[in-house]
Amino acid sequence: MNMKSRIALATLFVATTVACQAAGTITVKGSDTLVILAQKWAEVYMGKHPEVKIQVTGGGTGTGFAALQNKTTDLCNASRKIKAKEIATCVAAFNGAKPTEYKVAVDGLSIYVSVENPVKELSLEQLEGIFTGKIKNWKELGGNDAPITLYSRENSSGTYEFFKEHVLNGKDFASSAQTMPGTAAVLQAVAKDKNGIGYGGAAYGAGAKHLPIKPSANEPAIEPTEENVLGQKYPIWRYLYVYVNPALDKGEIAAYLNWIRGDEGQKLVKEVGYFPLPAQWRQK
Amino acid sequence: MQPQGKRPIGWMGIHRGHRAHPFEWLAEKAIFLVSLSAILMVLLIFVFVAREAIPVMFGRMDSALIQPIIPPDETDMHPPEKIREYLGLTKQQFTAMDKDIIRTLMEVKVDAQNEIPPSFRTDPDAKLNTTEWRYLLQPYQWTGYEKPAYIWQPVGQIHKYNIVPLFVGTLKTTAVGLLFAVPLAIGAAIYVSQLARPRAREIIKPTIELLSGIPSVVVGFFALLVMATFLQSIFGYQTRLNAFVAGIALSFAVIPIVFSIAEDALTSVPRSYTQAALALGASRWQTAWQIILPAALPGVFAAIVLGFGRAIGETMIILMVTSASEMSWSLFSGARSITATIAAEMGEVVRGGHHYRMLFLLGALLFAATFVTNMVAEIIMLRFKRRLEGKR
Amino acid sequence: MNSPALSSRHFRATKFDFGSFFFTGLTGLATLCILGILAVILFNIVAAGLPAISWRFISTIPKKDFFEPATTGVLPMILGTSIRVIVMTLFVIPIGVITAIYLTEYAPNLSPVTRVIRAAVNNLAGVPSIVFGLFGVGFFINFIGQGMDRALGHESVVWGQPALLWASLTLAVMTLPVVIVATEESLKAIPMGLREGSLALGATKLQTILRVVLPQALPGIMTGGILAISRAAGEVAPILLTGVAYYMADLPTKLSDQFMDLGYHVFVLSTQSPDIEKTRPITFATVLVLLVLTFALNFVAIIIRARVRKKLRALG
Numbered sequence: 001m002n003m004k005s006r007i008a009l010a011t012l013f014v015a016t017t018v019a020c021q022a023a024g025t026i027t028v029k030g031s032d033t034l035v036i037l038a039q040k041w042a043e044v045y046m047g048k049h050p051e052v053k054i055q056v057t058g059g060g061t062g063t064g065f066a067a068l069q070n071k072t073t074d075l076c077n078a079s080r081k082i083k084a085k086e087i088a089t090c091v092a093a094f095n096g097a098k099p100t101e102y103k104v105a106v107d108g109l110s111i112y113v114s115v116e117n118p119v120k121e122l123s124l125e126q127l128e129g130i131f132t133g134k135i136k137n138w139k140e141l142g143g144n145d146a147p148i149t150l151y152s153r154e155n156s157s158g159t160y161e162f163f164k165e166h167v168l169n170g171k172d173f174a175s176s177a178q179t180m181p182g183t184a185a186v187l188q189a190v191a192k193d194k195n196g197i198g199y200g201g202a203a204y205g206a207g208a209k210h211l212p213i214k215p216s217a218n219e220p221a222i223e224p225t226e227e228n229v230l231g232q233k234y235p236i237w238r239y240l241y242v243y244v245n246p247a248l249d250k251g252e253i254a255a256y257l258n259w260i261r262g263d264e265g266q267k268l269v270k271e272v273g274y275f276p277l278p279a280q281w282r283q284k
Numbered sequence: 285m286q287p288q289g290k291r292p293i294g295w296m297g298i299h300r301g302h303r304a305h306p307f308e309w310l311a312e313k314a315i316f317l318v319s320l321s322a323i324l325m326v327l328l329i330f331v332f333v334a335r336e337a338i339p340v341m342f343g344r345m346d347s348a349l350i351q352p353i354i355p356p357d358e359t360d361m362h363p364p365e366k367i368r369e370y371l372g373l374t375k376q377q378f379t380a381m382d383k384d385i386i387r388t389l390m391e392v393k394v395d396a397q398n399e400i401p402p403s404f405r406t407d408p409d410a411k412l413n414t415t416e417w418r419y420l421l422q423p424y425q426w427t428g429y430e431k432p433a434y435i436w437q438p439v440g441q442i443h444k445y446n447i448v449p450l451f452v453g454t455l456k457t458t459a460v461g462l463l464f465a466v467p468l469a470i471g472a473a474i475y476v477s478q479l480a481r482p483r484a485r486e487i488i489k490p491t492i493e494l495l496s497g498i499p500s501v502v503v504g505f506f507a508l509l510v511m512a513t514f515l516q517s518i519f520g521y522q523t524r525l526n527a528f529v530a531g532i533a534l535s536f537a538v539i540p541i542v543f544s545i546a547e548d549a550l551t552s553v554p555r556s557y558t559q560a561a562l563a564l565g566a567s568r569w570q571t572a573w574q575i576i577l578p579a580a581l582p583g584v585f586a587a588i589v590l591g592f593g594r595a596i597g598e599t600m601i602i603l604m605v606t607s608a609s610e611m612s613w614s615l616f617s618g619a620r621s622i623t624a625t626i627a628a629e630m631g632e633v634v635r636g637g638h639h640y641r642m643l644f645l646l647g648a649l650l651f652a653a654t655f656v657t658n659m660v661a662e663i664i665m666l667r668f669k670r671r672l673e674g675k676r
Numbered sequence: 677m678n679s680p681a682l683s684s685r686h687f688r689a690t691k692f693d694f695g696s697f698f699f700t701g702l703t704g705l706a707t708l709c710i711l712g713i714l715a716v717i718l719f720n721i722v723a724a725g726l727p728a729i730s731w732r733f734i735s736t737i738p739k740k741d742f743f744e745p746a747t748t749g750v751l752p753m754i755l756g757t758s759i760r761v762i763v764m765t766l767f768v769i770p771i772g773v774i775t776a777i778y779l780t781e782y783a784p785n786l787s788p789v790t791r792v793i794r795a796a797v798n799n800l801a802g803v804p805s806i807v808f809g810l811f812g813v814g815f816f817i818n819f820i821g822q823g824m825d826r827a828l829g830h831e832s833v834v835w836g837q838p839a840l841l842w843a844s845l846t847l848a849v850m851t852l853p854v855v856i857v858a859t860e861e862s863l864k865a866i867p868m869g870l871r872e873g874s875l876a877l878g879a880t881k882l883q884t885i886l887r888v889v890l891p892q893a894l895p896g897i898m899t900g901g902i903l904a905i906s907r908a909a910g911e912v913a914p915i916l917l918t919g920v921a922y923y924m925a926d927l928p929t930k931l932s933d934q935f936m937d938l939g940y941h942v943f944v945l946s947t948q949s950p951d952i953e954k955t956r957p958i959t960f961a962t963v964l965v966l967l968v969l970t971f972a973l974n975f976v977a978i979i980i981r982a983r984v985r986k987k988l989r990a991l992g
């Protein structure tokens with residue numbers, strides 16, 4: 001192609017894009033924990049409503065909130081509750097309104113260990129000790145005499161923050177904890193390391209053992225099954241959220257949100273492996 | 285193209301018999317301006333990356349957990365400028381807001397303070413401004429630690445921004461990468477340019493350059509899925525993903541660069557050197573090692589420097605292969621390079637917040653480091669070249 | 677090295693030359709090591725990826741779940757990568773060629789401006805790719821993008837967010853040195869005689885460059901462009917922050933859209949997949965597609981370069 005036609009092509013391309021942005025696209029950004037579920041929701045919904053286009057991006061809960069504040073997304077997927085600091089920036093950006101929070105699913109955080117690991121159960125206190133680096137060897141927990149390798153998540157992960165706040169009670173992870181870029185990476189690493197321990201969504205099943213957890217030293221250990229999580233017996237669980245600018249919460253976006261929280265959307269939650277909302281939180 | 289050192293007297297000494305067409309003069313000026321774009325780009329990169337980092341560089345950010353709170357009811361008792369700074373807004377944003385919004389923001393700030401778990405309210409670390417240079421560079425004994433340590437854990441109630449583990453991680457992976465890559469690449473370059481048959485040379489050189497065509501994300505993927513397990517089974521260390529594995533994967537990306545440039549440098553040594561040496565009875569080996577290599581040293585050195593620059597700047601490989609931002613000089617423990625930290629954490633940060641600015645600070649430092657390395661390398665090369673040409 | 681001096685060794689006492697043997701052996705071993713590494717990587721990828729490749733794989737837009745081997749496809753990624761590379765070329769080739777023309781034809785050799793430009797080009801080549809990403813965010817998205825939104829009076833953010841245009845521009849800045857160096861090389865290789873002849877016939881300098889020198893240098897420029905493309909196609913770090921999306925239902929249609937990308941998809945599949953063993957074949961297959969793309973481009977560049985060298989050697 002010679003120079004002239006190249007310039008012509010470029011001008012054409014640029015010209016067509018300066019035209020106004022077409023409406024009808026819902027942008028969804030945020031948690032990687034939620035992204036597979038969000039994609040499934042988007043796909044099924046678009047199948048039923050072909051005039052709506054939904055675009056899903058991951059990047060972490062923090063990315064989602066940053067995008068919400070910058071108004072570069074309509075919906076923000078979050079695997080943790082929004083923080084007051086983030087509410088403040090949203091208020092500044094949304095002209096005084098706080099972002100609306102919707103609960104969309106329930107998730108249990110499993111503790112992964114290798115299938116070869118003889119340890120059968122752990123308590124919350126022991127978990128705190130392990131992941132802050134105080135307990136360094138499996139033999140202190142009744143396992144083999146081998147050092148514990150910790151697998152954690154990236155800083156940008158809501159899973160990381162949730163675990164730090166609720167299981168470690170705000171204490172730091174041991175600095176030797178390996179930060180893996182995704183829950184699947186944690187799972188894979190633990191599957192290949194017989195002295196490894198990691199955490200992640202209960203949805204990512206295959207490859208490692210999910211340990212039953214004792215809420216405290218005296219109580220029996222509870223498995224991360226649906227019944228236990230929804231019944232709030234399993235101690236490590238959380239809601240998964242979607243946040244939206246109240247000014248945008250109408251029309252197509254509101255319809256999509258209602259669909260997600262209704263029975264149809266919640267059916268898909270089970271398929272992906274999370275736990276559907278109990279009836280009181282659903283959209284009727 | 286121009287005679288050196290003298291004022292230009294016309295291209296190739298040819299005087300134009302006529303004045304250049306004014307349009308051509310314009311076009312030539314335009315060409316000159318466009319070619320300044322390279323300089324412009326370098327400057328812009330520096331300006332825009334440093335711009336975001338300046339508040340942290342000069343200690344203007346405060347990341348302390350507990351900061352003095354102004355109760356919402358007392359909003360009117362303080363001058364507007366103070367309220368604006370307290371809320372962290374720009375002048376534009378502040379004037380655009382009415383009283384209700386400001387009140388909401390003040391309430392949110394109080395909520396934020398109340399959200400802090402009680403164990404942290406009495407923590408002495410909560411009042412520290414952790415973006416001060418003292419905490420960035422020196423070890424500090426945080427609450428709950430037994431001794432002073434270098435900690436990079438930006439996410440949490442108390443933000444720990446010590447950048448030393450990241451530097452150590454970068455150095456570790458780069459060192460392993462270069463140690464592995466440079467001998468291999470230069471050895472191969474010597475072989476291919478001096479000792480191999482010409483036919484073999486024509487096949488081997490493009491094949492090795494093929495290695496440079498492999499994108500770094502593929503090398504990282506290969507290291508993560510295939511190499512890490514393989515190397516652990518051979519060496520039997522504890523951490524599967526560590527600086528050693530990352531360094532070796534890094535070397536795969538560095539080898540082609542060092543090889544190409546070193547090989548070019550070795551081939552461009554005039555044949556007369558080789559012929560003279562052989563005529564004097566030197567063996568092939570002596571010729572290559574004692575005559576050709578020293579003659580090509582500027583080029584070989586340039587190759588190593590470029591390899592070093594690539595190793596320091598490589599992001600994807602290290603992002604996929606390593607993990608822990610540990611402060612340890614052991615090659616078999618985790619490492620986290622500056623580049624991987626920026627790539628991994630940039631997604632999470634609040635724009636304009638202290639974590640965001642810290643990452644830009646890291647980027648600016650990295651850029652400054654590569655800039656200085658390049659300059660130093662060029663000066664050294666210039667000296668080499670002059671010395672070589674002066675000898676003749 | 678078939679000079680007569682070498683064969684003179686046969687006339688010496690037939691002592692075995694240990695030095696040369698070991699030296700050659702060592703360096704030959706180094707070469708073999710490198711070739712071996714290349715072979716292992718390629719073999720692994722092809723062996724694991726080839727079974728999973730099919731026409732359906734290359735031409736499907738993944739619906740439902742792109743971790744599912746049966747229904748996944750990489751069409752949007754291939755297109756996303758191609759489009760961003762094409763847009764990048766539109767920007768980088770004119771600027772790179774013009775800069776190279778200035779450096780070879782016009783610039784007085786030791787003037788400070790020339791030295792600074794050369795230094796700047798070298799520096800640009802050494803900047804880490806993630807710093808380009810930061811630059812893309814700080815300059816293109818925040819400064820220019822938001823400025824454009826304000827100037828065009830957009831209510832919602834259109835240009836001030838990650839987009840195809842910004843990712844392509846960031847890549848253009850990143851690959852500028854490649855194009856400049858390749859073009860300079862090809863311009864320098866053209867013998868002076870051609871230029872002298874043209875001037876002797878009365879053409880002006882600009883006409884000489886545009887009508888005589890540039891057409892001769894075109895293959896070299898193409899090589900540079902292709903090398904830039906193959907480098908940009910594989911880069912993920914710069915686009916990570918400036919435009920790539922995890923999942924999009926449609927193909928990108930405007931410059932302000934986000935896009936999917938082959939390299940980023942490899943990253944996602946290796947680190948985010950819920951069942952790494954199940955998605956292993958499609959991960960390898962995606963890598964294979966990416967490799968085929970970059971290798972094909974590199975290969976074409978090498979052939980052009982070899983042909984041009986032969987032609988110019990015949991000329992000069």
